[in-house]
Amino acid sequence: MIKTIALLVALLSLSGCTGLAKPASPIATYDFGLVSATSSIALPVRFAGVAAAPGLFSTDMRYRIAYQDGSQIRVYANSRWIAPPAELLSQQLRQSFxxxxxxxxxxxxxxxxxxxxxxxxxxxxxxxxxxxxxxDGAHGAQQQFSIDVPAPSPNAQGGVSALIAGSDQLLAPLAQWTQQLDCKPPQASP
Structure with a gap:
């Protein structure tokens, strides 16, 4: 009986120590920042939105450690996007064009x-x-746009800065490509 009481006292003492542990860091949430009040560039297309490939549906901030195992996708524990990246990119496009x-x-x-x-x-x-x-119905055109941008620091904040800059830099070639397409309404025949 004394051993049982001593064991319970020891367990209760240990559980009380967990309250002294360092509190978890708050989760930082990011978006693409404030949009400047510049005029929108006119594009001759309707916008259907941005879909996401599998793995990009969540608000997780993804990274890879290429010098160890570049095939493994990891996520930051205390950093998140405020919305999935495809939604943030859709919002950026609607504000820019x-x-x-x-x-x-x-x-x-x-x-x-x-x-x-x-x-x-x-x-x-x-x-x-x-x-x-x-x-435009039966016809279509496809183009792939990609960019690599150095991060200013090797952490979540550096990744956010570089992802925002890279997204901004993809806007110009996307706009140029769509402006080169023949997107005029069909002429009505007399």
């Missing part, structure tokens, strides 16, 4: 890569890849 809702051409995008990649313990870069498809 004036889409033509009367156009016969429809732009669909798929985000297939949105990762921070560690080349060493002290250096990382981000890699973004978008697949674009424009359809």
């Amino acid at each position: 004036a889409f033509d809702n009367a156009s016969p051409c429809r732009l669909s995008l798929e985000l297939t890569r949105f990762d921070q990649i560690f080349d060493s313990a002290t250096a990382s870069h981000v890699s973004i890849q978008l697949n674009a498809v424009v359809r």
